[in-house]
Amino acid sequence: xxxxxxxxxxxxxxxxxxxxxxxxxxxxxxxxxxxxxxxxxxxxxxxxxxxxxxxxxxxxxxxxxxxxxxxxxxxxxxxxxxxxxxxxxxxxxxxxxxxxxxxxxxxxxxxxxxxxxxxxxxxxxxxxxxxxxxxxxxxxxxxxxxxxxxxxxxxxxxxxxxxxxxxxxxxxxxxxxxxxxxxxxxxxxxxxxxxxxxxxxxxxxxxxxxxxxxxxxxxxxxxxxxxxxxxxxxxxxxxxxxxxxxxxxxxxxxxxxxxxxxxxxxxxxxxxxx
Numbered sequence: 001x002x003x004x005x006x007x008x009x010x011x012x013x014x015x016x017x018x019x020x021x022x023x024x025x026x027x028x029x030x031x032x033x034x035x036x037x038x039x040x041x042x043x044x045x046x047x048x049x050x051x052x053x054x055x056x057x058x059x060x061x062x063x064x065x066x067x068x069x070x071x072x073x074x075x076x077x078x079x080x081x082x083x084x085x086x087x088x089x090x091x092x093x094x095x096x097x098x099x100x101x102x103x104x105x106x107x108x109x110x111x112x113x114x115x116x117x118x119x120x121x122x123x124x125x126x127x128x129x130x131x132x133x134x135x136x137x138x139x140x141x142x143x144x145x146x147x148x149x150x151x152x153x154x155x156x157x158x159x160x161x162x163x164x165x166x167x168x169x170x171x172x173x174x175x176x177x178x179x180x181x182x183x184x185x186x187x188x189x190x191x192x193x194x195x196x197x198x199x200x201x202x203x204x205x206x207x208x209x210x211x212x213x214x215x216x217x218x219x220x221x222x223x224x225x226x227x228x229x230x231x232x233x234x235x236x237x238x239x240x241x242x243x244x245x246x247x248x249x250x251x252x253x254x255x256x257x258x259x260x261x262x263x264x265x266x267x268x269x270x271x272x273x274x
Contacts (some may be wrong), residue, residue, distance in 0.1 A: 003051075006044050009035035013048055068218075085260075098227035173273045177204030178211060178242065185267045194254045198235075198269060202242035210239050210248070211271040215254065220265040226256065229274075 026040030032265040235250035
């Protein structure tokens with residue numbers, strides 16, 4: 001016999017089997033509203049008619065007297081209740097086909113396909129060529145400074161191409177284009193510090209980077225008693241490059257108090273590129 005149960009909350013009818021009834025002593029969970037109810041007490045036929053299930057009472061047997069057991073609280077138990085799906089209506093019987101011939105259904109009209117353009121003959125060749133040209137352009141752009149430094153005769157062409165791309169060539173690193181016109185090391189009696197001044201002049205045709213300086217302090221016998229490398233950006237004013245024909249006067253304050261004043265006889269400044 002096919003059994004069904006009615007949810008006591010939403011009144012949905014579900015098909016139910018014996019194993020589902022026995023899984024949790026008749027308790028199930030409604031698949032429609034998630035309500036938990038006793039399916040054994042709410043059995044119906046598939047068409048919704050209530051089913052009366054007779055109950056049988058067992059004869060009571062004499063129970064021997066047991067000593068009183070103290071009450072022990074039980075923890076909550078989360079039962080895995082069967083989750084029922086709604087009962088689907090039975091499909092209606094299909095009427096018997098008549099002997100009259102049935103015309104086949106007309107095919108659905110198909111949308112007109114747009115014409116497909118023929119592939120270009122030059123596309124497979126143009127793409128690798130374009131990629132190669134782009135790669136060469138990127139390499140030239142990245143190495144523009146090295147090209148202008150290694151081949152000065154190619155610098156006008158590289159500079160023109162770089163200007164069209166919106167970039168600038170880095171300044172050359174040519175010591176022969178930088179001339180030290182003068183230098184001095186003076187002591188300030190108020191602070192006890194020394195001020196180093198260097199006058200530079202650019203004698204080349206392209207911008208050059210201002211070099212760093214190797215400063216050596218010598219005593220009266222010409223022995224080096226102190227030495228320090230000076231970055232061009234540590235001078236005042238901080239100057240990164242010199243334009244063709246440009247001049248710059250750089251100054252920096254040095255603390256030479258660790259040396260005896262008598263030990264500072266002279267100095268030597270040598271430009272270099274780190």
